[in-house]
Amino acid sequence: MSDSRAAERAEVLKKHEFTITEELRRGISGRVFLVKNPDEDYFVVKEINYRDNVNFKLDAVKNEINILKNLQHGYIVCYEDSFEESGYFYIVSDYCAGGDLHKKMKTQENTPFEEEQIIDWFVQICLALQYLHKNSVLHRDIKPQNVFLTEEGYINLGDFGCSRVLQRADKYATSVVGTELYVSPEIRENRHNSKSDIWSLGWLLHDLCMLNVWSNSIKRLCLYAKSLEGTKPTISNIYSEDLKELIRQMLSRDPHERPSADEILDKPFLEDAVERNRRIPEVLQRRLLPSIDNFNKAYSEHYTDFETAVNEWKTATDSLEEIHRKCTVGRLSGSVIGAAGGITALVGVGLSLFTFGASLIVAGVGISVGVGRGVTSAASDIINNVKQNALRQSFEKLQQDYKNASEPILQSLRALRKLLRKLTRFSDFQLQGFGRIAVQSAGVGPAVTAASILLSGLLIISDIAYIVKDSIEIHQMRQGRVDDPEKVQSPVLKAIAQMRKTHTELCHVLTVIQETRNALANGGRN
Structure with a gap:
């Protein structure tokens, strides 16, 4: 990166009252920075270079960002602002100081998560999906890297909405062990719907329960390939039969057999967790x-x-x-x-x-x-x-x-x-x-x-x-x-x-x- 580009970026963000603190990550579609405003609030800014990307549909992204800015939910990353300048588009969202679930899972290594912890995170994501689906918004890219943890430890679901547009440019940008391992069968036939989000969440729930399989890319890929043909994965016996059965339902090859977010939250064995997580988190x-x-x-x-x-x-x-x-x-x-x-x-x-x-x-x-x-x-x-x-x-x-x-x-x-x-x-x-x-x-x-x-x-x-x-x-x-x-x-x-x-x-x-x-x-x- 040239010094002139860095200076140009800093000047653009300064115009919008943001100061860069550090670069968090970079990918094919853009770079992500941690910034703060004059009130010393921290945000994440994603910078997307659409000037050099012929597949980038700026108007479509703007429309989706406008929808996302109107969404307000405790378990969804809040989108604060967006702006463009000189061929770059910037998306500003809340910063989650706890990192993402992918990092949390890597830190856990082969020590299984407690079922109560898994269920709390799962219910929080379901509540976020329930809200999104009721507002006719599909996530389209549920995976551990897009599930963030606040400094208080609860979930914020992020990086969604514009992924449908960005997907064209990034279709082959990630390795097989990544987004592709959470994609539902019908997406490959361009028939994405709310049940596709449920499939992705089912695999996320599987991975939380089976860290030893998730961390082995070959095993995980084989299981995913078999699931596309209708073979459902096995879950460790340390978890309840209710939880294992729910994962099997969510990973049904036929979307009609998968439960909706509403139906999942109505499961009797999740009643206490749903009641607990519908309220304001106790830590707050x-x-x-x-x-x-x-x-x-x-x-x-x-x-x-x-x-x-x-x-x-x-x-x-x-x-x-x-x-x-x-x-x-x-x-x-x-x-x-x-x-x-x-x-x-x-x-x-x-x-x-x-x-x-x-x-x-x-x-x-x-x-x-x-x-x-x-x-x-x-x-x-x-x-x-x-x-x-x-x-x-x-x-x-x-x-x-x-x-x-x-x-x-x-x-x-x-x-x-x-x-x-x-x-x-x-x-x-x-x-x-x-x-x-x-x-x-x-x-x-x-x-x-x-x-x-x-x-x-x-x-x-x-x-x-x-x-x-x-x-x-x-x-x-x-x-x-x-x-x-x-x-x-x-x-x-x-x-x-x-x-x-x-x-x-x-x-x-x-x-x-x-x-x-x-x-x-x-x-x-x-």
Whole structure:
């Protein structure tokens, strides 16, 4: 891979507010990267090169991705976004920190899984398939590599939908020991339906029970070949007769003899597992109350200080603008008086402003100081330098106060939001107020962090050379005609305008935090 392609990819993802953390894997159809957004949420991005692939049907993939983005289920990988640029298509989905089932099975080696564990995973996949099939979506590619484990240990079914389109390009891309070993007989006759997913899941269930066979590619291939002719595989006697019979039913060569996802979930021996896994996973439930308590504690201890820091932010901004206004007016007068005597550049300090969320970098600009007859300007400098030092100290204190107050709230809110995003994907989690918390609080982290960066890079400016221009812009700002930092020419006034914009953002953050507190106090019903 060329450095230019890597830079191009990074720039595209940056445009969509993603930063690459590492490359996870690569294949014929594309490469997969772990990325994070400004809220420090991790996602998986699949990059597909369709520019060099004549079989790739972009419109078809887009249509299927749009369908998938509307699917919300606790046991299905959530598709977050998709976009294209310069011949590459990007699909963004949730990151499952537990890896995939294929890796889990390899780690287990020849030690059999407990039946309860197998059934829990199996039921979770069935619940996901039941939801997909009711929404007329077929997975088409069920295999261990496409079954992911969350950091909490439950299943997320992923990598589906667009596989029908990609299959044309990747038909012979994988080895025989892979996707082909999970393909139903009717797929080879282009008659794919929901029962084809059941066949694939039957083989996955077989492999979970028979790790010693699954790990031996020759044995596994022979069993698969025989199953296409109607011979069903044997399952170890350490597992129940009910489980073995279910596998035999799912691997019936005739699709009509295979049970549907609904029928599987109605099996009496799965009743307890279905009831258990229809609910929110216990591990998430156990984390909810402590997460709420942590946020409430941070709120009680730091919200007032955070609110005070935001108010002081405005006061400091007003003070900076007033000092600069007086300094500019004084220098303008001094420049007129000292015009015959000349102007000398004495010292340069300034701010170079980039987009919101980036730091303010110290840059050198000339500060004109009147000499000779320019006594008015020099006197203005002396007076305002004293004020500047005091204001600098107030900014240093504000920076520390802001950090101490905002970080505990931000950290607890970020953890709570991540948990609520997972909880709200389960159908029986009916408290919609919690869902709104997860959505509304999504932008809090970047705003708080950006403000902290701005403070850390901020140095107070005493003056700037372009006096007349500053004076005009100060007048416009005081008249309320300039509130966009991009419309201001002076570096000093850019900084002031940026600080005002940031203050508005922080006021919104305070509102979101307050609304979150109220919603939690009402059990998520608001």
